[in-house]
Amino acid sequence: MQDYEPDDVDFALIHALQIEPRASWKALAPALAVDPVTLSRRYQRLLNAGLIWITGYDPGTPGRGALIEIECAPGQSVSTAEAISEDPMVASIDFTAGGRDLLLTLMAEDSVDTSRFLLHRLGEYPAIRRARTHLITEVLFEAGNWRLRTLSAEQVAKVPAARPPRPRAARTVAPGLKRLIHHELGIDGRAPTTAIAERAGVSNQRITDAIATMRRDGSLRLRTDVARTYSEWPIYAWYFMQVPAPLVERLRTSLGKIEEVRLAVLVASEYNLIMAVWLRTLNDVHRFELLLEKLLPGSRVADRSVVMQIGKHLGHILDDRGRATGPVVSMISPDPT
Incomplete structure (x- = not known):
């Protein structure tokens, strides 16, 4: 893979794509003061270097997602992660230091699939010594809302919002077509509608309408991610917390103001809140812990x-x-079979 060091224009482009991942280069040009051809070329360079990826996914409903802590036999965490990574239900895998070797993020079709994975499929990996599951009951803040903060407020205001569905567009999307769109945009969030239409055997306008409808009703989310080590937040940490129930309501409004927070979920386990954060230095791991306990009096980072x-x-x-680097493992197959 060709190495590449992004510059300020690249980071501005990434920030803009975090706001609207499918914005056209022509629409972004006025906000970034860069011509569309240059934006397209820079995006392709970032993509080829593996510094940026855009993903479409179904956020689903509570009970179908989980965080799973994995302890492996000594020296087996890499091979175990490689084997598990082939499972489309496993959205993310982190190699961690501390009381676990791996932390998996599970995104299942429904609660039945979640149970099937936990009760049966995990047992297919012989190197797993222990697994602890935290069922996600609510997502308070997710990384799709996280921003680089490179653009000024004026530039942010110029980034076009996603187009709403046409007045004539169908109000619902057929399950088979919805599944295909999730599959294609899960691989490439900027996949052209013409390519998806050809695969589906429908018109380009129908795909455009379906994507707009799904984004409006919340069954499709798009997010732009950047390689963490190339950002100003190279340290990535998880916090497992016990928070008094009355303070949970405060979290709903305050988390978006804490720039380090990437993910915050309520879970049904020995903890009730698990957070993923990006930090600037390793020393900030403890400083951020103190900040959390100050912001949430009575809480404890367990x-x-x-x-x-x-x-x-x-x-x-x-x-x-x-x-x-690829290959991309789609989190959903293009058809029920």
């Missing part, structure tokens, strides 16, 4: 883990520098 390496992220296989 455990924490620093991520040494990301093996898989939303279906994208990453290298030891956090760059997307």
Whole structure:
């Protein structure tokens, strides 16, 4: 993979794509003061270097997702992660230091699939010594809302919003077509509608309408991710917390103001809140813990883990520098079979 060091224009482009992942280069040009051809070329260079990837996914409903802590036999964490990464239900895999070797993010079709994976499929990996499961009951904040903060407020305002469905567009999307769109955009969030239409055997306008409808009703989310080691937040950590129930409501409004937070979920386990954060230095791991306990009086950080390496992220296989390398493992098959 060709190495490439992104510059300020690249980071501005990434920020803009975090706001609207499928914005056209022509639409982004005024906000970034860069011509469309240059934006297209820079995006392709970032993509080829594995520094950026855009993913479409179905956020689903509570009860179908989980975080799973894995302890492996000595020396078996890499081979175990490689084997598990082939499972489309496993969206992400982190190699962690601390009380676990791997931390998996599971995105299942429904609660039945979640149970099937936990009760049966995990047993297919002989090197797993122990697994602890935290069922996600609610997502308070997710990384699709996280931003680089490179653009000014004026530039952010110029980034076009996603187009709403046409007034004539169908109000619902057929399950088979929805599944195909999830599959194609799970591999490439900027996949052209013409390519998806050809695969589906329908018109380009129908795909355009379906994507807009799914984004409006919340059954499709798009997010732009950047290789962490190339950002200003190279340290990645997980916090496992016990938070008094009355404070949970405060979290709903305050988490978006804490720039380090990437993910915050309520879980049904010995903890009730698990958070993933990006930090600037390793020393910030403890400083951030103190900040959390100050912001949430009565809360306790019961455990924490620093991520040494990301093996898989939303279906994208990453290298030891956090760059997307492929192959992409779609989180959903194109048809029910």
